[in-house]
Amino acid sequence: MTPGARRALAAASRLFYERGIHAVGVDLIAAEAGVTKKTLYDRFGSKEQIVVEYLADRDERWRAYVTERLEHAGPGSVERVLAVFDASKSWMDENSSKGCSMVNAHAEISDPAHPAYAIIAGQKEWMLQLFTDLAPGSARSLMLLHEGALVAHGLRIFPDPIGHARDQAAELLATPPEIP
Numbered sequence: 699m700t701p702g703a704r705r706a707l708a709a710a711s712r713l714f715y716e717r718g719i720h721a722v723g724v725d726l727i728a729a730e731a732g733v734t735k736k737t738l739y740d741r742f743g744s745k746e747q748i749v750v751e752y753l754a755d756r757d758e759r760w761r762a763y764v765t766e767r768l769e770h771a772g773p774g775s776v777e778r779v780l781a782v783f784d785a786s787k788s789w790m791d792e793n794s795s796k797g798c799s800m801v802n803a804h805a806e807i808s809d810p811a812h813p814a815y816a817i818i819a820g821q822k823e824w825m826l827q828l829f830t831d832l833a834p835g836s837a838r839s840l841m842l843l844h845e846g847a848l849v850a851h852g853l854r855i856f857p858d859p860i861g862h863a864r865d866q867a868a869e870l871l872a873t874p875p876e877i878p
Contacts, residue, residue, distance in 0.1 A: 797852015
């Protein structure tokens with residue numbers, strides 16, 4: 699990727715996250731990156747492709763971030779699940795004051811035919827599979843706690859929603875399953 703294309707993707711990423719995908723046009727991305735619209739179209743082909751690359755980059759960085767945290771977590775499934783919540787909290791504090799970029803993008807891109815949709819859904823499928831691998835009987839509940847916490851974080855309705863969800867996850871995992 700050329701330096702201009704890297705600047706353009708960095709500018710687009712920041713602008714899409716801060717303002718929303720539909721609110722940001724290629725003119726603004728080009729101006730913020732100090733490149734021409736021709737450079738954007740030569741490198742990316744369309745705004746749609748810039749969105750795809752923005753989300754793909756964010757997804758790749760997120761997966762690497764969680765994977766690294768899991769490598770340093772204890773061996774038990776509870777410790778590893780809680781490490782996911784800890785990773786989410788630190789990621790949000792460092793990178794995501796407005797909540798989950800995939801959830802935010804889905805609010806604007808809900809058409810499964812859009813090329814970015816597969817990235818959005820793919821990340822959430824990956825998260826569900828991660829929770830399934832870590833705690834099969836509680837995976838869906840853990841996913842709901844996690845995703846709800848990310849949304850609450852972005853909305854700032856109450857302090858530390860991810861910490862609260864982490865505590866709820868610990869309680870869930872400490873409770874023996876009911877036998878029907």
